[in-house]
Amino acid sequence: MSSLLKNPIFWRFILLTVFAAIVINFVFKLLFPGISFEQLEYTVWLIAIVIAIVVEVSLLFYRKARTHPTPNQ
Incomplete structure (x- = not known):
């Protein structure tokens, strides 16, 4: 939990x-x-959690693409 x-x-x-x-x-x-x-x-919190998950996953893929570019770039 502390981690x-x-x-x-x-x-x-x-x-x-x-x-x-x-x-x-x-x-x-x-x-x-x-x-x-x-x-x-409940609707507000559900929408907010979905938005936060989408943003976090997008940031994860964006950072991965920036740190590990494809060989063609």
Whole structure:
């Protein structure tokens, strides 16, 4: 568990998830002003986690491609 807490990817994932949840909640409040956060809580967190996973995987492949270029480049 302590190695997980020392992992910067873990903290970036947590911060990205929280930031995405805040932004998604703000967008939902703009689009649907009558709906409270409690009604959308699970939806907001699910979308935020999916966005964070997609961003983390994209960063992983981007960094791998930059550090290990193909022979043709």
